[in-house]
Every structure is written in structure tokens, then in C-alpha cells.
Amino acid sequence: MRRFFTLIVVLAALAGGGAVWWLNQGLAVSADTVDLSVEPGTSVRGVAQAVSDAGVQVSPSLLYWWFRLSGDARQIKAGSYEIERGINPRSLLRKLVRGEEALRAVTLVEGWNFVQVRAALSKAEQLKPETQGLTPDLIMTALGKPGVHPEGRFFPDTYTYAKGSSDLAVLKRAMRTMDKRLEAAWSQRSPDTPLTSPEQALILASIVEKETGRGSDRAMIAGVFANRLRIGMMLQTDPTVIYGLGESFDGNLRRRDLQTDTPWNTYTRAGLPPTPIAMPGKAALLAAVQPAPTKALYFVARGDGTSQFSASLDEHNRAVNKYQRGQ
Template sequence: MRRFFLTIFLLAALAALAAGAGGLWWVHQPLKLPAPNVDLSVEPGTTPRGIAQAVADAGVAVDQQLLYLWFRISGQDRQMRAGSYELDRGVTPKLLLNILVRGEEATRSLVLVEGWNIRQVRAALAKAEQLKPDSVGLSDEALMEKLGRPGQHPEGRFFPDTYTYSKGSTDIALLQRAMRAMDKKLEAAWAARGSNLPLQSAEQALILASIVEKETGKAADRAEIAAVFNNRLRIGMPLQTDPTVIYGMGTAFDGNLRKKDLQTDTPWNTYMRNGLPPTPISMPGKAALLAAVQPAQSKSLYFVSRGDGTSQFSSSLDDHNRAVNRYQRGGGTPATKAAQ
């Protein structure tokens, strides 16, 4: 009898070892996916059993009961996180558990480029992969109201940067992040402003920075360009900057700026109106924000493109005209940039 019980015990032990070895082998085997990539959505509050069910529902060829048991046996079943995941071919039950425990959600990225206007921002959002287009169909006014800024113009309110987001995130959420980032960058720049500026507020600094962003061809010229505009504002001289005119033309701009455009009045035509335009004209980056409030110590009032991306600066109209003759001989509109 004693030998009988010993035999039963040994058989049970061998079966457990075999099952354990089989389980150890299984958790390291790739799961069969219906496609190279499979989306897996785990809603908040989903139980471990529900997660196993969600994996099977996503098309993964797996025994959901076995997968659930693996979650339980691992001791990490309560550590799995909700989120949007992307499973790739080669994922094993062990790797799947690690992904869920670490919350390694599938992410995408979107680049908002320095100098873009709001039309370009919204076009990029509309094309962004796996980003819910909740802003589509909203006017600019309705968009800002949705973002908690009713009555504020959207131009220049979003900081240009690379933003990562989880699959299924909304474009509104991404814009909120970009808006908060611009708020912080602008606040920091305004706090670091130099003395004797003609700017009266952070809002004016943002507007000027947006112009500096559009006018700068080479980074080394940025502070000097900012100085030209600050100097003009200080003495009440028109800014006479082409990018503001182009912005005021909106979609009517065909790539060519003509004399009649400079003579057509809009709120943004700085040839026709003194001072800053009513809104920013683009998204300025950090360098442009700082240049606007920390301009170079310069008496320059004019600049003209040398044709290689850099600018020639002058403090008198005579010097400027000589620079125009040298660098823009035979040119038209470009020679008038911040020139008269």
C-alpha cells in the first residue's frame, strides 16, 4: 500500500513538472496574429479575464482561458494597465504581459513646425495618423472655445515642437498640450525681457516674435532682426514687413507679392498701418520668443537679404539703399522689406 501511494505521488509530481515545462515553453512562443500589427484596446476597469478576452477579440489566435491563467500565475494580473496598444508579430504571452504591465501604449508623433500658421497646423492635425479629428468642422472661434480660450485668436497660440500621442487620442488634447507649452515659453521669455523695450505686454512680445520667426533666414541674424523691429516700434516707424502683408492676404496669396498688395489695406498690412498687427502671424519658436524680448544692442533700422539666407543691416536709409543696390539690384519687392 505504501508503495502504491508513493507511485501515485511520483506520477502526480511528474505530471506537474510536465505541465510546468509546457507552460514555460508556451509563454515564450509567438502568438498567432491575423496581421503584422494588431490594435488592442484595454478600457479602464477591465479585469484580467476581460483583458484575455480582448486579446482574443482582437483576432489573436490564443486560448483566452490559458492566457488568463498565465496572467494570474504571473502574480502581475492586477498590475496590467488600460490603454491603446499595438501588438507586433513575434509577441509572446510573456512579452504581452510585460507590455500591459508597463503600459507601453502605441504612440505616434506629430511635428508642429516653427513659422507655421493656424491653417497649416490644422491641416497637419487632419492628416495625423491615428489621431481623432474632433476639431474637424469647428471654426477657429469654436476651436478656441473648445480649448477654453473663448474670444482668443488661435494664431501663434501653440508651441512648435514634436508631440507624441497614444493611438486614439484627440487632436483637441494635443492642441491643449501645445497651447500650455506656448503659455509657459512665453511667460518665461517675458520674465527674461531686457530693459527699455517698446513692448508693453507678453501678448505684444508674442506678436513680434511671430514676425521675427518669419523674417529670419539664418539663426545668427535673429537678434539683429528683432532689434530692427524694436527700434522701429520705439520711434514710431512703420514695421513694413512683407510676412504680415502676406498673412493679411490669407488664401489669396499666390506666392508673388506685388506692389498693389503692399498698398491694399488690411489689419496686418504694416506698410499701411503703424505698430504691431492685431495678432501673431505664425507660431514662433523659443529662439524667436527670446530674440523679441532680448534684441541685439543695435541701432539698425533696415535690413535686406543678401540672397544666401543672411541679411545686411543698416542704421541709415542711405546705407540701406546702397545695400539694396548691391544685393537686390534689379529686384523688386524683396528690397522693400523693412526698408522704408
């Protein structure tokens, strides 16, 4: 009986011009914006109550009946929303039906390692730190890839997320994106590639990403490494050595570091390292599987972001003297 009486009152209040006035009347809010969280499975009445509890000064019963009478109540979507001061009931319902969540963004940069990824996620605004305190192994287990090394497994991009989302959810999206990007790149591999698996392509792409100073050189750098892999020549790439040194690297790579054996030291071990060393972007992935046709076996930085490529050691030594030693 009470609900029936309420319905009659609401119908009367929303009839004719009164309805138009109320539906377009700005609602008072306890702050410039308030956060509204609509959990999956919340009833229409629960949504109306949540709006009121969030700090919007409106009758939950009146709002509930507006939702019901609009015909769109079943279209309200779960999510995290920001409700601005002065929003009217019509705009509020439209926001909830469209699922216009309050989104934040975090950017994962090409060439970052997993430590840097975790640091960025820990600083991301209103991102729930589900992975805090977890080891990399436990994180990969939570992501459904137990025993897989996390390095290079996440695609560098800008990811948007709703307030209150978890860092694990962002990592899962980045991981799935990398899986798709790697699969797409591998399907476009050159027929004469020395690589035998997508895994090897990911590892080489990560090296290319770290070695490239200018994007136009990526394919040539990949070509040098492909040539070395074909003839069994050491890759001898500094970024892998630095990665293997870990936290002990102080920013200055010394001769003794090149001689310090780690699984990632490509001066002491032949072939590709056991894992990627960073996150490669799309261009590096494609360069790894489609290297430039070249006879070059060496390259050295010119100092302007580009590289000088050489086919012989003598030619390379002359380039080193010119660009590195100023001779």
C-alpha cells in the same frame, strides 16, 4: 464552482515546466500586427478578452489567470497597443504593464500658420479628427480659450500620440507647451524692451520667425523692430501684409498689396499687428524679448539667407541697390 475548477486547471497547466513552456511560447496572431485598445477602467478579464478579440489566438481564460497569478494584473495600463505575431504571454504582459503603446508622431514646423497646422493634423496617421468641421473659434473654445485667436498659440515641435488619439489632444499639448515657453521667455526679457506683455512678445516673435532667413540674424532682426517700436516708426514687414491678404495672396507681393489696408498691414498701421502671424520657435521667442543692442532701423536680404542691417535710410537704400537690384 466552475471558476474554482478553472483555477485548478490553470494552476496545473502553469505549474512547473508547463508554465515556462507556455509563458515563452509565441502566440499566433491573425496578421503581422494587430491593434489592441485597452480602455480606462477595463477589468483584467476584459483585457484578456480584448486581446483575443483583437486577433491573438489565445484562450482568454488562460490569459486572464496568467495576468492574475503574475501579481502584475493591477499594473496593466490603458492605451493603444500593437501586438506582433509571435509575441509570448510573458512579453505581452510586460508590454501592457509598461504601457508600451503604439505611438505615431506629427511635426508642427516653426513659421507655420494655423491653416498649415490643421492640414498637418488632418493628414497625421491614425489621429482622430475631432476638430474636423469646427471653426477656429470653436476649436479655441474646446481648448479652454474662448475668444482667443488661434494663430501662434501652438508650439512647433514633434508630438507623439497613441493610435486613436484626437487632434484636439495634440493641439492642447502644443498649446500648453507654447504657454510655458512664452512664460519662460517673458521672464527673461530685457529691462529696456518696448514690449509691454507676453502677448506682444508672442506677436513680435512670430514676425521675427517669418523674417529670419538664417538663425544667427534673429536677435538683430528683433533689434530692428524693437528700435522701430520705441520711436513709433512703422514696422513695414512684408510677412504681416501677406498674412492679412490671406487666400488672396498668389505668391507675388505687389505695391498695391502694401497699400491695401488690413489689421495686419504694418505699412498702413503703426505698432504690432493684433495677433501673431505664425508659430514662433524657442529661438524666436527669446530673440523677441532679448533683441540685439543695435542702432539699425532697416535690413534687407542679401540673397544667401542672411540680412544686411543699416542705421540710416541712405545706407539702407545703398544696400537695397546692391543686394536686390544688383547695382
